[in-house]
Amino acid sequence: MKIAIFASGNGSNFEIFAQMFAQKELPGELALLFCDHPDAHVVQRAQQHKVPIETFTVKECGDKVQYEHRILEVLRSRKIDFIILAGYLRVIGNEILQHFEGRIVNLHPAYLPEYPGLHSIERAFADKRAETGVTVHYVDAGLDSGPIIAQRRVPILKNDTVAELEKRIHAEEHQLYPAVVKKILLALQ
Structure with missing residues (x-):
């Protein structure tokens, strides 16, 4: 099974997945x-x-x-079977969604359906919520609206800063996302 990761930024989740694939902790390539x-x-x-x-x-x-058409051509030419979104900040278009239906997962830094879209951490913090979270979900045509696979709550502490909250959210992401993806990939073998 051939896996593609889509990312737009720093790549901390990409790094974890790359290490896990290299160490054969995840099935596929x-x-x-x-x-x-x-x-x-x-x-x-x-x-x-x-x-x-x-x-x-x-x-x-x-x-x-x-x-989108060019991305799909790349995915087909490389015979990609499954897509992991890891900080990819664009909405996936219908052509790719149809071709990879049920085979695209995303990680979102909020407890969906709370705070879909961009700046989720900042919005939860600004609203003075007691907690936020992380969500792993399948991607559909909506904005962070696909079927939820797994979630974890993350408390917003009394003296938190956005940066401290973001660190704790990333720590949860780095544990939850690889575990969920591993389970999915094993089931697809």
Whole structure:
């Protein structure tokens, strides 16, 4: 089974997955990093792990339709079976969703359906919530609305800063997401 990871930024979740695939802790092959920001740090991480990289932007492709079509061509040419979104900050289009139905997972830094979309951590913090969380879900055509696979609550402490809360959320993500993906990939074998 060939796996692609889509990411847009730093790549801390990518790093964990790359290490797990390299150590054979996850079934399948990490066959591709797709990144929509050519200068993102995750590209350097992929290079260090010798993971094949594709990176291009919507602007380079002309529009979102052509961008999605080009991504799908890349995925088909590399015979990708499953997609892990790891900080990919774009909505997946219908063409890719149809081709990979039920085979795209995402990690969201909130306890969905609370705070879908961007800036979830900041919004939960600003609302002075007692807790927020992390969610792993399948991707559908909506915004963070796909079927939930697993969730964990993360408390917002009295003297927290956004940065401290973000660290604790990332710590939960780094445990939950790989465990859930491992379970899914084992079931797909």
